[in-house]
Amino acid sequence: MGEALRVALAGLGTVGGGVIRLLDTNGELIARRAGRPIEVVAVSARDRSKDRGFDLNRFDWVDDPAELARHAGADVVVELVGGSDGPALALARETFKAGKSLVTANKAMIAHHGLELAKAAEAANLALKFEAAVAGGVPVIKGLREGAAANEIGRVYGILNGTCNFILSKMEAEGRDFADILAEAQRLGYAEADPSFDIDGVDAAHKLSILASLAFGTQPAFGEVGITGIRHVIAADIAEAAALGYRVRLLGIADSAPGGGLFQRVHPHLVPVSHPLAHVTGSTNAVVAEGNFVGRLLFQGAGAGDGPTASAVVADLIDIARGEFGPPYAMPADA
Ligand SMILES: NC(=O)c1ccc[n+]([C@@H]2O[C@H](COP(=O)([O-])OP(=O)(O)OC[C@H]3O[C@@H](n4cnc5c(N)ncnc54)[C@H](OP(=O)(O)O)[C@@H]3O)[C@@H](O)[C@H]2O)c1
Numbered sequence: 001m002g003e004a005l006r007v008a009l010a011g012l013g014t015v016g017g018g019v020i021r022l023l024d025t026n027g028e029l030i031a032r033r034a035g036r037p038i039e040v041v042a043v044s045a046r047d048r049s050k051d052r053g054f055d056l057n058r059f060d061w062v063d064d065p066a067e068l069a070r071h072a073g074a075d076v077v078v079e080l081v082g083g084s085d086g087p088a089l090a091l092a093r094e095t096f097k098a099g100k101s102l103v104t105a106n107k108a109m110i111a112h113h114g115l116e117l118a119k120a121a122e123a124a125n126l127a128l129k130f131e132a133a134v135a136g137g138v139p140v141i142k143g144l145r146e147g148a149a150a151n152e153i154g155r156v157y158g159i160l161n162g163t164c165n166f167i168l169s170k171m172e173a174e175g176r177d178f179a180d181i182l183a184e185a186q187r188l189g190y191a192e193a194d195p196s197f198d199i200d201g202v203d204a205a206h207k208l209s210i211l212a213s214l215a216f217g218t219q220p221a222f223g224e225v226g227i228t229g230i231r232h233v234i235a236a237d238i239a240e241a242a243a244l245g246y247r248v249r250l251l252g253i254a255d256s257a258p259g260g261g262l263f264q265r266v267h268p269h270l271v272p273v274s275h276p277l278a279h280v281t282g283s284t285n286a287v288v289a290e291g292n293f294v295g296r297l298l299f300q301g302a303g304a305g306d307g308p309t310a311s312a313v314v315a316d317l318i319d320i321a322r323g324e325f326g327p328p329y330a331m332p333a334d335a
Contacts, residue, residue: 002036005321006073008100010065010091011080012045012052015105015132018306019078019313020054030314034321038314042071069094076101076127076320078313084108096120096128101325103316105132105309111206111222114213118333127325129316134207135160135285137308138301139315144214144289145330151291153215155255160207160266162283162303163191163198164230164250168238168268169281172247177235190283200229201250201266208252212264215289216256217331225252226265233268246270247278276300 009016023030023038031037042060044067062068065087069077077095079102081088088109095102102121104110110117110130121128131141135158144153159165163185170181182199185191197203209222230250241248251269256262271278276298280286285303290296302308319325327333 001031004037004039005034005317006039006041006075007078007317008042008044008062008068008071008074008076009040009059009078009080010044010068010087011078011082012043012050013080014306015309015313016043016045016078016080017052017054018310019080020052022307022310022314024054026314030318034318036321038317038321041073042068044068066090066094069098069100074100076103076317078102078317079104079106079109080313082106082108084112089113092117093120096124096126099124099126101127101129101320103127103129103313103320105130105313107133107203107206107210111209111220114210114220114328115333118328122327122333127316127320128328129319129325130210130328131316132309132312134210135287135299135301136162136303136305137311138285138287138299138303139312140211140287140289140299141214142315143297143299144211145326148289148291148294148297149330151293154290154292155253156211156215156287156289157251157253157255158211158287158299159249159277159280159285160204160252160287160303161198161201161250162285163195164201164204165280165285166190166283167199168230168233168248168250171233171235172238172242173281175235175239178231178233199231201227202229204250204252204266205264208254208264208266211252211287212254212262213329215254216262217329217335218262220329221264224264226267228267230268241270244270245273247273249277249280251277
């Protein structure tokens with residue numbers, strides 16, 4: 001067994017807490033698979049006194065997340081704070097300056113600053129990994145970067161936001177209107193108190209811009225994604241679609257245009273009932289990628305939640321522990 005990979009973890013909320021619990025539960029199995037143990041040595045969050053259901057005293061506590069990058073006892077940093085800029089971005093930049101690799105679940109930061117961070121990581125021969133940033137626990141980034149790496153991808157598309165899919169599939173099953181189901185989703189914890197990032201399609205567009213870069217080798221271009229959310233979908237739209245043999249899903253779609261362009265858009269879409277995405281209900285995520293040799297691939301599973309998202313974060317840590325990582329976007333960022 002090799003020496004432990006020592007982790008500095010910023011953010012102890014839903015996902016950060018999930019990572020601690022996962023490593024506590026499956027630590028021995030992970031050590032056998034990775035060839036070395038993975039141990040959290042230092043943590044940061046806002047409130048040190050909050051009860052998180054685990055003992056914080058076994059970790060070094062650091063008030064400022066950016067300070068974690070310089071923690072002498074850590075080999076790698078995990079960023080689970082969130083937000084495209086602010087403390088998350090400061091920590092990511094400091095991590096590469098300090099010569100450490102970074103794992104993040106932060107789609108907003110990767111959609112806005114992924115290229116800059118990938119260049120910094122590559123220049124220092126470090127890892128930048130973000131499996132959890134798209135479709136939570138579903139290994140779609142690994143699928144595109146590795147499994148489908150031999151293919152030219154013609155199109156990548158999917159259900160990238162669990163909140164929207166929960167609302168649309170419940171409107172479909174119960175014939176109720178948007179506002180009514182949104183209020184229920186908020187009561188059940190499937191939608192945030194301010195749900196605009198989800199229901200207006202921004203979160204799906206963050207994820208789509210990441211998938212598109214991986215699939216097409218283009219610069220991440222969140223600002224170029226055409227976005228329409230689901231606020232204006234009414235029960236009658238869904239009934240009319242059903243009468244014509246379709247279901248309504250919020251899809252993110254990226255496909256190559258004739259002549260070399262790339263279309264990226266997020267909008268409510270009519271999906272024929274014969275298509276697998278028409279049968280994805282509730283908060284599940286699903287991504288389809290079409291490769292010129294492999295054909296149609298379908299990745300599906302839990303797009304959020306502490307367990308699934310922690311599963312993706314720790315998978316990235318296992319890759320780093322094994323020394324298995326290449327360019328974050330599947331080809332060198334300068335290309
Ligand atoms: N939740 C999911 O299912 C999911 C799925 C995929 C990806 N993600 C991504 O994962 C990341 C984390 O999400 P989450 O749901 O775990 O968020 P969360 O539950 O809100 O947790 C955020 C954590 O960051 C800490 N934090 C916030 N601002 C801070 C600051 N200025 N300085 C230090 N610590 C700060 C918070 O501290 P306190 O606990 O002390 O308040 C909390 O521990 C986000 O990028 C999100 O997009 C989440």
